[in-house]
Amino acid sequence: MKTSMLAIMFVSSLFLGLFSETRSESNLSDITGAWNIESQNGQKRQYTGTLLMEDGYMFYTEYDVATRHFAGSLGGQYTYENGILNYTIEFNTWQPDSVGDEVEVTVSFKGKEMTVKQTINGMDLTTVYSQVDDGTGDLAGAWRITDRMRNGTMQAMQQGARKTIKMITGTRFQWAAFNPETKQFSGTGGGSVTLKDGKYTEHIEFFSRNAERVGASLSFDYKVDGNKWDHSGKSSSGNPIREIWTRQNQ
DSSP: OOOOHHHHHHHHHHHHSEEESOOSSOOHHHHOEEEEEEEETTBOOSSEEEEEEETTEEEEEEEETTTTEEEEEEEEEEEEETTEEEEEEEEESSOGGGTTOEEEEEOOOBTTEEEEEEEETTEEEEEEEEEEEOSOSTTOEEEEEEEEEETTEEEEOOOSSOEEEEEEOSSEEEEEEEETTTTEEEEEEEEEEEEETTEEEEEEEEESSOGGGTTOEEEEEEEEETTEEEEEEEOTTSOEEEEEEEEOOO
């Protein structure tokens, strides 16, 4: 399905826009966590739109759980201080040529809502977000896979330009595989997550490469040692897996 002009304009408004309203004090914790779109220009959007921000990474994705449709995703690294968000796009399924663009965004809040105002091609856009969670929890953060078990032995993975990042907030998760140098996007998936008694369970709500995975739940054992996350269990195909993920930008 082709991206609608509204979706393209929304992506531009999110990452090139100005956030309205003001808060007298703003810091990193203001923006960290998961956010959902409530409305745009007073109208509900066709797809669910979820924005995750942790450890200097941001992912935004649109999808529809009922139809298992993945509409698109983009993300990259950011810095945020005193209401100013600076970030570099590292992948964008809507506009791949935007990879590498550096953007400065002014951010402000009203309670647990963010309001985005922007004029693009003569059209004024106002997008309202509501906070899903504040990005705290045992595994909250942005993690890059660094080690994987092969033939029963843990092996370090080559850390080149291509990377797989998994972001976890208090209740949401998303992974994305991409190469900012070549602008290649390999895939993404995400949804809600629960953590209890050393068990990490993903409930998949979107998957760019295989819509049939939507609705599935996968449970793994996990433990955290400093900036390392040890993740083990069985894949969706039943094969044993063990991975080490390393926290980013700490």
